[in-house]
Amino acid sequence: MVDLLTKTGIEESHRRIGNAIHLTPILSSSAINALLGVEVIFKCENFQKIGAFKIRGASNAAALLSPEERARGLATHSSGNHAQAVAMAARLAGVPAYIVMPSNSPRVKRAAVRGYGARITESGPRIEDRESTMREVLTEVNASFIHPYDDERVIAGQATAAKELFAQCPECTVVFGPVGGGGLMSGTCLAARSFSPGTVVYGAEPIGADDAARSLAAGHRITNTVVDTIADGLRTNLSDRTFDILRRHLEEIITVSDDEIGSALRLIYERLKIVVEPSSAVPLAALIRERHRFAGKRVGIILSGGNVDLDRIDLSIWKSPEFD
Amino acid sequence: MVDLLTKTGIEESHRRIGNAIHLTPILSSSAINALLGVEVIFKCENFQKIGAFKIRGASNAAALLSPEERARGLATHSSGNHAQAVAMAARLAGVPAYIVMPSNSPRVKRAAVRGYGARITESGPRIEDRESTMREVLTEVNASFIHPYDDERVIAGQATAAKELFAQCPECTVVFGPVGGGGLMSGTCLAARSFSPGTVVYGAEPIGADDAARSLAAGHRITNTVVDTIADGLRTNLSDRTFDILRRHLEEIITVSDDEIGSALRLIYERLKIVVEPSSAVPLAALIRERHRFAGKRVGIILSGGNVDLDRIDLSIWKSPEFD
Secondary structure, eight states: OOOTTTTTEEEEEETTTTTOOOOOOOOHHHHHHHHHEEEEEEEEGGSSSSGHHHHHHHHHHHSSSSSSHHOOOOOEEOOSSSHHHHHHHHHHHHEEEEEEEEEEEEHHHHHHHHHOOOOOEEEEHHHHHHHHHHHHHHHOOOOOEEEEESSHHHHHHHHHHHHHHHHOOOTTOOOEEEEESSSSHHHHHHHHHHHHHTTTTEEHHHGOHHHHHHHHHOOOOOEEEEEEOOOOGGGGOOOOHHHHHHHHHHHHEEEEEEEHHHHHHHHIIIEEEEEEOOOGGGHHHHHHHTGGGGOOOOEEEEBOOOOOOTTOGGGGGSOOOOOO | OOOTHHHHHHHHHHHHTTTOOOOOOEEOHHHHHHHSSSEEEEGGGGGGGBBBBBHHHHHHHHSSSHHHHTTOOOOESSSHHHHHHHHHHHHHHHHOOEEEEEETOOOOOOOHHHTTTOOEEEEEESSHHHHHHHEEEEEEEEHHEEOSSSSHHHHHHHHHHHHHHHHHOOTTTTTEEEEESSSHHHHHHHHHHHHOOTTEEEEEEEGGHHHHHHHHHSOOOOOOOOOOOOOOOSOOOOOHHOOOHHHOOOOOOEEEEEEHHHHHHIIIIIIBBBOGGGGHHHHHHHHHHHGGGGTOOEEEEEEEEOOOOOOOOOGGOOOOOOOO
């Protein structure tokens, strides 16, 4: 089989998942461009199926299973978008989904996963609780586990978002993406190398979950044990696999505060008129701070998703950003 | 000159304003379609320049002035999107704009109008205050007044939104629009007659500002003196001109409560992942209530705009709609 992380591997992944995903639109705002002095192109994965890019990787992994493996069903543990993605991928494949969700996951997310027909098993809130419950479930049902990011099939799937962006905006010489576990960011780096080799790729990470920035600075992987950020999709640590890809291909990681994330989020709601989750605002927050370095350039930003809990969001607490 | 309210008049209006407007996208949601049992196509004027359809009518009116009239500048009184539209139309034409805004208009809207370079004159909060202040300003500067809806040039401009919708969705046999002063609704009726004569057009109006529904029922124009609705863009009364068009061409007006508007608004944020103002949710609220009459049909909905004051909106108070 072809190496999934090469140009051909990503192209084949894109064809493989074609029926499972939307080709999401790009948007821009002359007001945002004027404020930043940068021409910003937003890749809108909030309009993706299940409301986030995660369906790309999950459906690629599901399609790459053998018929026997797939027939046993798909499994994962997640409190967020990856749970919905695996549930949806299983439904599209006509096989069962077994999702372990922590007891503190939002009611609305559990309802969404259940809505796709998945069987939910509740675990304790800690990551070790999820993993042990997942092992119990897998012992029982022998389904195929799909990791949210530590998996080449998943990374190649996530790479298709940036691949589309480069086709939609060939002039994007800079791209910003968000860094959580590193699946989307790794895919973005590999897509740039394959489809837009002149493009420089930057990562953006919340200060309160800065394991990737610290790992790249140290030259070896460092994990955070305590995380604190409103960007709930970016609280996970890199794996050895994603660390190694980012170490080799990512230009730099810029870290931002929750205040900066909130201001960027507000700008997206007010100016682009779209609903995104806090994690999606992290790359714009980084670009706002560092905008003088990118003056006059065309910069692509990957908005990762739009699954926000409207009962919890309070946009009024965030000040509009101020520009000098 | 050709009659502005005919097919040719609307076509010429569309060409005339081509450089001033965006061809806005349509969006749909399989989740919303499944909930309603109706295939709903949303025409997204929240993505329009100035964030609302109003730029269509204002720029058409501005372009139809003689060079001498235009050079004297454009004027209007408005607390909302029409103020921004006239300010933007003036800037595009390179002429001054004189906008009367009531003292209680939101700071953010005044900032937007000022951002387009308009001169703002503050008036008292009542409609009579605005009109008297407007007369004073016009006496001083002799600019060309553009009414927000009681104007054929404006109505022909607003008609271009539905004209685009019919080109994007020729299968839309039903269209819902919001009714405030009746400019957009009149334009939508006339566009249907000209470009999609088989399409049936419905209006949606807040119960707390139901002058149009009551007027059509009575067969003569009735004005509301007290209005009470979260749909702040729909608080105005019809004019004789818009009443006459709606009386002849509109199938029916469906009125909805603020609770129903809130539920529809939430569905738009959660499922379409876009930011719209409360007025935009009124047609969907009407369709949700009357959905059984439209089962299996393809229904176009015009989302009028996305200029919402995020400091004031509180989505958490609105329950998600329940479907039987």
